[in-house]
Amino acid sequence: MDFLRPxxxxxxxxxxxxxxxxxxxxxxxxxxVEINFDHRRPEYLLDLNRIGELSxxxxxxxxxxxxxxxxxxxxxxxxxxxxxxxxxxxxxxxxPQIRNRGGVGGNLGTASPAGDAHPALLAAGAEVEAESVRGxxxxxxxxxxxxxxxxxxxxxxxIRAVHIKKADxxxxxxxxxxxxxxxxxxxxxxxxxxxxxxxxRTGIGSAAPTPVRAKAAxxxxxxxxxxxxxxxxxxxxxxxxxxxxxxxxSAACNPIDDVRGTAxxxxxxxxxxxRRTLTWTWESYRGTAASTEGVA
Amino acid sequence: MRVNFTVNGRPQEADDVWEGESLLYVLRERxxxxxxxxxxxxxxxxxxxxxxxxxxxxxxxxxxxxxxxCEVVTVEGLADYAKQRAEQGGCATGACGTPLxxxxxxxxxxxxxxxxxxxxxxPIQQAFIDAGAVQCGxxxxxxxxxxxxxxxxxxxxxxxxxxxxxSGNLCRCTGYEKIMDAVRLAAARQxxxx
Numbered sequence: 001m002d003f004l005r006p007x008x009x010x011x012x013x014x015x016x017x018x019x020x021x022x023x024x025x026x027x028x029x030x031x032x033v034e035i036n037f038d039h040r041r042p043e044y045l046l047d048l049n050r051i052g053e054l055s056x057x058x059x060x061x062x063x064x065x066x067x068x069x070x071x072x073x074x075x076x077x078x079x080x081x082x083x084x085x086x087x088x089x090x091x092x093x094x095x096p097q098i099r100n101r102g103g104v105g106g107n108l109g110t111a112s113p114a115g116d117a118h119p120a121l122l123a124a125g126a127e128v129e130a131e132s133v134r135g136x137x138x139x140x141x142x143x144x145x146x147x148x149x150x151x152x153x154x155x156x157x158x159i160r161a162v163h164i165k166k167a168d169x170x171x172x173x174x175x176x177x178x179x180x181x182x183x184x185x186x187x188x189x190x191x192x193x194x195x196x197x198x199x200x201r202t203g204i205g206s207a208a209p210t211p212v213r214a215k216a217a218x219x220x221x222x223x224x225x226x227x228x229x230x231x232x233x234x235x236x237x238x239x240x241x242x243x244x245x246x247x248x249x250s251a252a253c254n255p256i257d258d259v260r261g262t263a264x265x266x267x268x269x270x271x272x273x274x275r276r277t278l279t280w281t282w283e284s285y286r287g288t289a290a291s292t293e294g295v296a
Numbered sequence: 297m298r299v300n301f302t303v304n305g306r307p308q309e310a311d312d313v314w315e316g317e318s319l320l321y322v323l324r325e326r327x328x329x330x331x332x333x334x335x336x337x338x339x340x341x342x343x344x345x346x347x348x349x350x351x352x353x354x355x356x357x358x359x360x361x362x363x364x365x366c367e368v369v370t371v372e373g374l375a376d377y378a379k380q381r382a383e384q385g386g387c388a389t390g391a392c393g394t395p396l397x398x399x400x401x402x403x404x405x406x407x408x409x410x411x412x413x414x415x416x417x418x419p420i421q422q423a424f425i426d427a428g429a430v431q432c433g434x435x436x437x438x439x440x441x442x443x444x445x446x447x448x449x450x451x452x453x454x455x456x457x458x459x460x461x462x463s464g465n466l467c468r469c470t471g472y473e474k475i476m477d478a479v480r481l482a483a484a485r486q487x488x489x490x
Contacts, residue, residue: 001315003297003361025359029339032357035316036337045315049362095464096442098339100351101358181463182340 004046017133020155022046026069027101030110068105068159085120085171092175105159111151118211119190122203125165132156145210169193170284172277176269186261189273193281207253207266217248234286249274301363304373305393313360320344320355328400331371331437342465345438346370352445371437372399378418420444423482431469439465443479
């Protein structure tokens with residue numbers, strides 16, 4: 001095994017081009033487990049810790065460019081306003097020790113269906129900035145996950161950053177597990193209201209081969225909210241609408257039975273989380289709408 | 297490969313390090329510091345917790361090569377680290393800290409031990425002993441490092457703060473109640489001292 005320690009992003013890209021089998025390591029919270037357990041013996045480890053800009057972020061007009069190695073701790077502390085869904089999801093990642101090291105780039109690189117960041121990224125809307133010596137490209141998050149622990153990256157590409165849309169409305173994240181820390185999600189659900197476009201977006205984790213959106217559920221809810229004038233009148237969501245939304249979210253799952261839970265439990269729990277997060281976000285939106293009227 | 301880094305305030309050099317080796321292995325097997333415990337090797341248990349550039353991490357999940365040029369504090373250096381923090385608000389590298397030989401010999405002998413020759417403990421270590429928070433002791437080093445860092449950041453923690461800060465450290469003996477008592481005790485004493 002060789003340990004590559006590029007001092008700059010350019011050096012890292014050159015190293016990845018020269019050694020496409022090199023495994024990038026940043027926080028190490030996935031890679032080191034595989035090495036410790038002898039599940040993986042990469043020819044090259046490509047350490048990204050010396051590349052400072054990977055741990056930085058920029059808040060732009062419409063989105064946040066989040067460096068691939070920004071630790072979850074930092075997202076929780078510093079980006080709760082811009083990225084509330086991701087901040088909530090970050091808070092459910094493992095333990096303080098892990099959140100101090102791990103970041104969204106690693107979650108995307110591993111592309112486990114159980115990665116905690118994925119539902120929040122899908123719901124908020126995001127693009128993955130991938131780069132190689134050939135150039136840089138933005139991969140829409142919906143096209144990024146290609147299979148169980150597979151993603152759209154080419155062999156010579158590294159994740160530089162994630163561009164995540166700044167929240168324009170309430171966002172929520174919900175996760176099922178046996179305790180509040182150190183839990184790999186049995187299943188997880190992210191929901192974001194986008195009042196500026198009058199749409200909702202969802203993200204489901206651990207209930208399909210890849211993280212997925214519940215697109216039929218989103219379309220149903222978009223139409224129901226529009227039809228009922230809900231975005232303007234700020235009425236509470238009709239129980240039948242919430243129920244139908246929850247059922248469609250369950251139907252978007254394609255889960256398996258495994259040690260953490262059964263497929264039918266996961267389908268059921270995703271429906272419950274969908275209904276709850278819809279209620280939480282919508283109540284928050286109604287609150288916001290009322291206070292805006294109050295000051296106008 | 298060779299790795300140069302600072303351990304408990306003193307520069308150290310580890311040789312013949314395998315590229316896939318963890319920081320934990322380097323500390324225990326190459327530098328002779330077995331205070332950080334090796335248990336799950338997957339970041340679940342927190343018994344290998346050390347501070348890496350000030351931040352608590354699972355040393356089993358840090359590749360040795362990643363700590364080149366970094367500063368690590370282990371449980372063996374915690375008493376000196378806490379003392380320097382209390383006296384000077386920190387320490388310039390190399391000026392203080394715990395020499396490797398002293399760290400290897402380090403034992404928790406509270407000042408009221410029967411031999412009469414006590415080692416100075418950090419406030420969190422003394423509080424763990426006084427509150428009876430140590431049973432088999434295997435999880436203790438990780439808990440001490442994590443709890444000490446929390447008290448540095450947050451001198452007046454709520455119970456929820458303590459639970460969250462220690463949520464990555466598993467203890468299979470105590471049921472955590474005595475550990476909670478110990479951290480509350482250390483926080484209270486810290487408050488009195490100011």
